[in-house]
Amino acid sequence: EVQLVESGGGLVQPGGSLRLSCAASGFTFSSYWMSWVRQAPGKGLEWVANIKQDGSEKYYVDSVKGRFTISRDNAKNSLYLQMNSLRAEDTAVYYCARDQIMDGDPFDYWGQGTLVTVSS
Amino acid sequence: DIQMTQSPSSLSASVGDRVTITCRASQGIRNDLGWYQQKPGKAPKRLIYAASSLQSGVPSRFSGSGSGTEFTLTISSLQPEDFATYYCLQHNSYLYTFGQGTKLEIK
Numbered sequence: 001e002v003q004l005v006e007s008g009g010g011l012v013q014p015g016g017s018l019r020l021s022c023a024a025s026g027f028t029f030s031s032y033w034m035s036w037v038r039q040a041p042g043k044g045l046e047w048v049a050n051i052k053q054d055g056s057e058k059y060y061v062d063s064v065k066g067r068f069t070i071s072r073d074n075a076k077n078s079l080y081l082q083m084n085s086l087r088a089e090d091t092a093v094y095y096c097a098r099d100q101i102m103d104g105d106p107f108d109y110w111g112q113g114t115l116v117t118v119s120s
Numbered sequence: 121d122i123q124m125t126q127s128p129s130s131l132s133a134s135v136g137d138r139v140t141i142t143c144r145a146s147q148g149i150r151n152d153l154g155w156y157q158q159k160p161g162k163a164p165k166r167l168i169y170a171a172s173s174l175q176s177g178v179p180s181r182f183s184g185s186g187s188g189t190e191f192t193l194t195i196s197s198l199q200p201e202d203f204a205t206y207y208c209l210q211h212n213s214y215l216y217t218f219g220q221g222t223k224l225e226i227k
Contacts, residue, residue: 035216037164045156045164045207047216059214062121095163105154105169106211112163 002026002109004096009114016086016118022079022096022111030054030074033099035106036081038092039113046092049081050099063089086118122146124210126219132227133198141193141206141222148188149212155184155193156207164207168193198224 008020020036035050049060049070058070069082079096093113099106123146133139143153151171156164166175168184171191181196195202203226208219 044221045158045209045218047209047218050214050216057214061215100211105152105173106216107154107156107164107209108166108169108175110163110165 002098004098004109004111006094006096006111006114009094009116011117011119012086013120014087014118017082017084018086018116020081020083020094020096020114020116024077024079024096024098027098027109029072029077032101033106034070034072034079035097035099036070036079037095037097037107037110038090038116039095040089040092043092048094051079083116086116088118090116091118092116121215122149122210122213122217124208124217124219126208126222128222129220130223130225132225134227135198135200137198139195139198139224141208143186143191143193143208143210143219145189145191145210145212149210151187152210152212153184153186153191154209154211155182156209157202157204158207159204167206200226 003025005023012018036048051058051070067085071080095113096111097107098109125144153171155168158164167178167182172184183194206222
């Protein structure tokens, strides 16, 4: 059974940092791109970033470029999102999602989400 | 970047109705589009991939169509459990974009 479990969310002050983790199981993690998707309270879904199987390619939505860094550890079946210089508008539930395997179709599995609140 | 325009933003319908939701891409995306259902407090669930392929386990009353820039999600006969918010997602480029969402409510 495919499982994605996020952790690391919480309350942080504006300008602060937080590192999210996603533990994957039930599939060959190293074979898939992986993504982070977020949802601000009462708002729609926003794709945040993704990373290639070997970590050699990474893409970000413009609003987080230069502040967030996506990474992965295939030996630990884990995905990460380092979030720096956090702003109030980064407040959201952050989901880890399985992306495509090879020019396929993304987001067939999602985690339950972890809430990040940026507030003083 | 590719923009996705989804309509309507909200829709009121009754059990048994047929409903259609549309997404329009700002440029051609072949069939690189999926449809997702989200219920309050839950993670999204994929319904359709490759614009028209039904995800395993999803009822056949859901269907998708389109290619290029115009896409539709159709629910042929609404059931009580279908009242939720629906999103399209384009993945033609590695910079993915979701539509704004359609909230489907009970009339």
